Amino acid sequence: MVALDIFVVLYRRDPSASETLLTLSRIDFQALHIDVEVYVWDNAREALTSPDMGLLPFMCRYRWSRENEPLSKIYNTLLRLSRGEHVVIFDQDSSVDDTFFRKLVDSINVVHADLFVPVIWHEGEIISPGRLQWIKGAALRGVSPNTLLPVGFTAMMSGLCIRRAFLVRLAPRPFDERLHLYGVDTRFCRDVSNLDGKALVTGAVLGHDSALRSTVDPQAVLQRKIWLWQSWLYVFDRNLLEALAIRCYVLWKILRVSVGPRAPGRFLDVMNEVFR
Structure with missing residues (x-):
């Protein structure tokens, strides 16, 4: 049993x-x-x-x-x-x-x-x-x-x-x-x-x-991405190098959703939300 x-x-x-x-x-x-x-x-x-x-x-x-x-x-x-x-x-x-x-x-x-x-x-x-x-x-x-x-x-x-x-x-x-x-x-x-x-x-x-894969609303997708990026800061913190690297990668991801006429977010707003 x-x-x-x-x-x-x-x-x-x-x-x-x-x-x-x-x-x-x-x-x-x-x-x-x-x-x-x-x-x-x-x-x-x-x-x-x-x-x-x-x-x-x-x-x-x-x-x-x-x-x-x-x-x-x-x-x-x-x-x-x-x-x-x-x-x-x-x-x-x-x-x-x-x-x-x-x-x-x-x-x-x-x-x-x-x-x-x-x-x-x-x-x-x-x-x-x-x-x-x-x-x-x-x-x-x-x-x-x-x-x-x-x-x-x-x-x-x-x-x-x-x-x-x-x-x-x-x-x-x-x-x-x-x-x-x-x-x-x-x-x-x-x-x-x-x-x-x-x-x-x-x-x-x-x-x-x-x-995260099935949501189609741009703002809803962005919010879920923000939650995901926030989690990475704690998932990948084993050492100083890893912690610095993940922050650089998250900043790059934020930049990608902030550029272009149809960008769902503004860089500073998204960055402040992720790193608050």
């Missing part, structure tokens, strides 16, 4: 409208020999009363916050509250099935690893896992199940399974709480590689709707 704690973070979304929770509710975890406990964090919720959680046919713990708490802080808080041997993290819109968990358990039982990473697709392309080439993520060629990822790998958080014994090595806060939304996964993967953690690709597959 594999013990899994599942974290699901909602953002102004009723649990009954979460694709992740709806699909989790249809899975017979007992038949898969999984002892599961689900932790739901309802972020930026205005209501003071907890919604009906009867849709989940297994142990579920519900927490909510009126403020829009950073994902890193939420993950660290839930880690302190949970006790399972492995932790699986999902966003609110993942469609999962018993095949996902069957392949995950098969990998856990076959290979000793610290992270178990699904393959994530977006519009016909694999966007996770990848490999970090300085600050740019690049696709990994020939990703196959039950193979270890190279040093410098990257992986998105949704569907990621982490062995709790490894998280102890990253204590007391495995996730960098300077990061709010963007960069939480990249920083975590860098920290894992720095500790020689082993990350295994499972046979599990997820689809993902990337807001």
Whole structure:
């Protein structure tokens, strides 16, 4: 029997409208020999009363916050509250099935690893896992199940399974709480590689709707880029040279969105927002 704690973070979304929770509710975890406990964090919720959680046919713990708490802080808080041997993290819109968990358990039982990473697709392309080439993520060629990822790998958080014994090595806060939304996964993967953690690709597959890739409104795209650039300042700060280099690169990115008649932002305004 594999013990899994599942974290699901909602953002102004009723649990009954979460694709992740709806699909989790249809899975017979007992038949898969999984002892599961689900932790739901309802972020930026205005209501003071907890919604009906009867849709989940297994142990579920519900927490909510009126403020829009950073994902890193939420993950660290839930880690302190949970006790399972492995932790699986999902966003609110993942469609999962018993095949996902069957392949995950098969990998856990076959290979000793610290992270178990699904393959994530977006519009016909694999966007996770990848490999970090300085600050740019690049696709990994020939990703196959039950193979270890190279040093410098990257992986998105949704569907990621982490062995709790490894998280102890990253204590007391495995996730960098300077990061709010963007960069939480990249920083975590860098920290894992720095500790020689082993990350295994499972046979599990997820689809993902990337807001940064699918948003078309120029101002909305610019705002998300600003959040991304802000995160880089904390993701890439291992030494003075890296910190200086990332700031130069961010300034170049700001210049690119500030030049031309259709530029969505002005250089000084964007720079002040990024470096505030």
